Amino acid sequence: MPNIEQFTPTEAYEALREDETAALVDVRSRAEWTFVGLPDLAELGRDTILAEWRQFPGMTPNPSFLDDMTRQMGGTTPQTVLFICRSGARSQDAAIAVSQLMEEAGTPIRCINVAEGFEGDLDGSGKRGGLNGWKAANLPWKQS
Template sequence: MSTVELELDATLAPALRQAIAIAQEQDLPFAGSVTPAQAWDLVESGQATLVDVRSAEERKFVGHVPGSQHVAWASGTALNRNPRFARELAALVARLPESGDRPPVILLLCRSGKRSALAAQEAAKAGIEWVFNVSEGFEGDLDAGQQRGHFNGWRFHGLPWVQD
């Protein structure tokens, strides 16, 4: 991994060990990616914290994962990049308990997994370790009809979510 080398110790969840190994193999600039189902298992077991990086508007009108934290990668309907993202994420991470002898594991979630991958990259650049992308995102990729949620994503897999 170009930014930080993460150790693959035996106490780490298998999904995270696999994500790190793939990320290192592909020379990704962040810790790696997990699937929505893996993310929910990690969150539910207390091994990770889910941070939604979508805008406040997306969370409100599209829905969000109960108990997830929120640090916007971009804001407003124009999705203007949040220049404070890394600082806000670092402040959130500082408030979380450590996982044994390492910082807490953070899973970033966006609409399709693309913005959260960029956010994970930015976090790694800022020195925030143990940040993973949730592939597929909350709504998933566009299908042939240019609609989301029909073949992948958090909601497609039937994972918990609520809508305001």
């Protein structure tokens, strides 16, 4: 199994700032993007790639995940791809799968998991979004 690097949201944003070719792939569901929000990379001059790892409402695997992702990247995959979900679990799975597929295809890339995700871990009152994660780190995000 590939060794996937783990970045905090702040480390992820800095990596995206420093490497203009790196991409951020949000693997959450369309419902999450719409109702919870998503990372806003406008000040870095690019968009977040939106590709569902599991499809809402049944959370079944998305058979076109890799195609959805690479299509938004213009048909090519950058050398560094960061993956984010709600709290870091789905993005870890996606990073492992993409890393393995790219390695098998003979074009290995650096896959990084945003460990705390967009909303982060549950706090003491059972809510997400305030303890850690992209939003709690006050990184740019938007809601549609």
